[in-house]
Amino acid sequence: MTGEDKFDISPEWLDGETKVLEAPHDHRAELRLWLRLLTCSTLVESEVRRRLREEFDSTLPRFDLMAQLERAPDGMVLGEVSKRMMVSPGNITVLVERLTESGHISRTTLATDRRVQIIALTPFGRAEFEKMAAHHADWISDLFAGLAPKDSGVLMDELAKLKRSIIASLAKGA
């Protein structure tokens, strides 16, 4: 069933048992691509973390959580936040605790289902976030400024393809 020749798979992928020791060259290109992607990502992330800390005494996780809430004026269920941020539920618990303490978000228990916690930005939290978001957009814009609009578009498209590839692979493995 899996051995159909209808699909255009390049020959080197067909032999699933071949290990790197046999043919190290096969995987080199993808590895380099991944490392380059990771480098870009790490550089940007580090810089954003640094500036959030220095200019706003905040952190990236806090910013990301507030960014999720900004688009949900009526608040959001914890589990939904966890899924969207792609982090573990236990992680959200800690972040929410601190952001509640500092007055950035409010939390309420859903009356009809007391398991459910709903969090939302407070007016203070929203104001703070908007200040940060404006600067954040500037930082990213500066970091990406050396990229011509054409390249920006191409990169966007290629990353879309990559994302599809990753998700397809994850789905297959699951």
Next chain:
Amino acid sequence: MTGEDKFDISPEWLDGETKVLEAPHDHRAELRLWLRLLTCSTLVESEVRRRLREEFDSTLPRFDLMAQLERAPDGMVLGEVSKRMMVSPGNITVLVERLTESGHISRTTLATDRRVQIIALTPFGRAEFEKMAAHHADWISDLFAGLAPKDSGVLMDELAKLKRSIIASLAKGA
């Protein structure tokens, strides 16, 4: 190539209702690009972490550290490892402690300068790393398999441009 004279933003982005400020210049395209890059990076990283844990009871930082050492048969100074991995020096200290305990790396103090610690893979560590590296390459290869060779090349080039842009921006700000 795609049409290069007009890489316009789709109409919904032009709606000025949800802006942060009076929008001197629209940063949304860069933001979206950054988020997409981050998503790809996060997805791959999570999967690699998961498999390192499940299949080798190891972690990504350990793997990365050993990967640095693999290319340095005579060992490497701690500070150099720290720079290459783009993590803080204190971080390396902890990793080295654990990897030394588990017998994967050896550490020696340089005789001519006793501030300097040199670490290197032990034969055991090298063997372990090579096992992991082979699988790691396969995982990445699978995740990227949906990308045509052409796209792979284009992505590689575009990421190179992005990396230059980021580094130029960081240098300017410093």
Next chain:
DNA sequence: GGAAGAAATTTCAAGCTTAAAATTGTTTTT
């Protein structure tokens, strides 16, 4: 209606990460 199961969240233990301060060792200055 009560027990079993499922769902949302929290707790826990362990490890990662960072920046800043401290420590240890070397080099330069006076």
Next chain:
DNA sequence: AAAAACAATTTTAAGCTTGAAATTTCTTCC
């Protein structure tokens, strides 16, 4: 040669992150 400057690393304190186990609260099924 003492003092000051510098360099490599470690320590510290705080926060992030995870997976697994536990808790609380519904829902379902007999």
